[in-house]
Amino acid sequence: MSKDNILLWLEDRPETIATEAVYAKNAGLIIKIAPTLIQFMDMLEEYTSSNTYQIKGMVIDIFVYRARDLSVLNGEYTSNQGYDAGWLLLQHKLSESIYNRIPILLYSVKELEHERRDVIDRLNQDRPSKITYLEKMSISEKFIDWCKTISD
């Protein structure tokens, strides 16, 4: 039995990605939006072990406005680091090997620093599915291409 294709999206302001979501839908993906890290991790676990759904990709917003609760990361973080919540999630949870077959798109208005690009390059060396970074500005061909690639 074929499973439904899920695109799991960490985004606290879904209204800003409404158009992208329509493109992703047209590529045959069911969008599941989590506004907090807690909801994201619970959804990730639920769909990873689901018999009816398959996670085809994850979109991570780095700059999660007002994210306060970083307790899922099991570390000592201040509420201010919520601004980097997506990045911290990638580093401390999504880089675990159990998730390395799920393509990840870092999709944010925040410019990615060189150090972070280096971290992504390093992580990608050990991942069968890659981590990609795209700047969230407007609908780009790159985003549509990424959706098509993961849904194939």
Place this chain on the structure above:
Amino acid sequence: MDDHSKEWDLFISHASEDKDNFVRLLAEALRDYGLSVWYDEFTLTPGDSLSRSIDRGLANSKYGLAIISESFIEKPWTEYELRGLVAREIEEDKVLIPVWYEITKDKVLHFSPPLVDKVAIITNNSELSDVPPQVLKAVRPDLYEKLVREELIHISRNRFPENRRRDLFLAHELKQLSSVLMDRSNGLQYMLKDAQLGAEIDRRANIMLSDIFSYSENIRGLADLTVNGGFLDPFSTNTPPELLFAKNAAQKEREDIKLESIINHIFRSQYKKLREKNITIESAKDIQAIVINTHKSNIAAILRAILDNAVQYANNNTLIRVAHKISQYSVTIAISNIGQFLSDGEEYRIFQKGFRGYNTMHTSHTAQGMGLFIVRGICEVYGIGVSYSAEELPQEGICRHIFSLSFPKNITKIKNEQR
């Protein structure tokens, strides 16, 4: 004599009885603001001629502040000073600023009838600490504005210790808003090319126009804040949820709240409408075990907004279901109803400030699109994840709307640990 030649910004005429409780504090506050103040304790030194010094102060101050109190009106000396200030006021406009310090209008009238007609700062019904800013605003509006601006910046910096965060946030919001605005403009332009505007296109065009309007306003507001150097985070501190949170948090401690009792209470208050629409409520039995430790009024506000919505937009003869799920990091309550399908893209905008969907525009003339926006704001304060999704149903144009509230485990208890 022009103002630039004045030695002091302000001369304070007062009775010595009022020094300890008010005047010294006022003078010090004004001096701290950066005003040059003629106040006897600052200005007079041993050996000075009192009368000559006061005459010089009166003549060389731009403004005179008269602290009119019961002690003041009994003194011949203060009356002398006041006469000097009044004389100056006749020659130069707006010199005298009276402050009524714990005195009634009748007594001021008896003391000096013209003084009653002057716009005064009155302390009777306000905090004494409100007086210095009012004086500053009257004497040095430029300095007042600068200080207010600096205070706003100071507040924002306290909130965001690293200025970089503020810049990032501004860049983030401006990029997002302008990107949406451009997208909507293009969409509208494309649609208007079609001269035959059908009902659906007309509806969409109206939604886009409304977007353009509200986003333009937001961008303008942010741009103004950037240009002025001030930053008053209009998206958080000024929003009702923040204010509500601050108010409730200040008034009450967090408490253990049984979700079921709040949900039942809200449904009971909707009894008439539920009966009219013949809606059945199905609530999972286990919800009675869920206890949330937080501020009751805020959680009630969240649930009321979502449940009221569920009832309002449910089709007749349908079911509203309240279910729950316990996961590793959270306890999720899902509230679902069956109603009209949302148009493409609307499902992602449901928590947006001012958003009114097609359903709302046709069923309610009073909805402002603030209810769910406030829900999201309150949820963010507590780290509660709130999301919306829709499930298609076989019948055309109908779907199941699902609102999920994910309560973090650290504020949730499961009574008797029933799992």
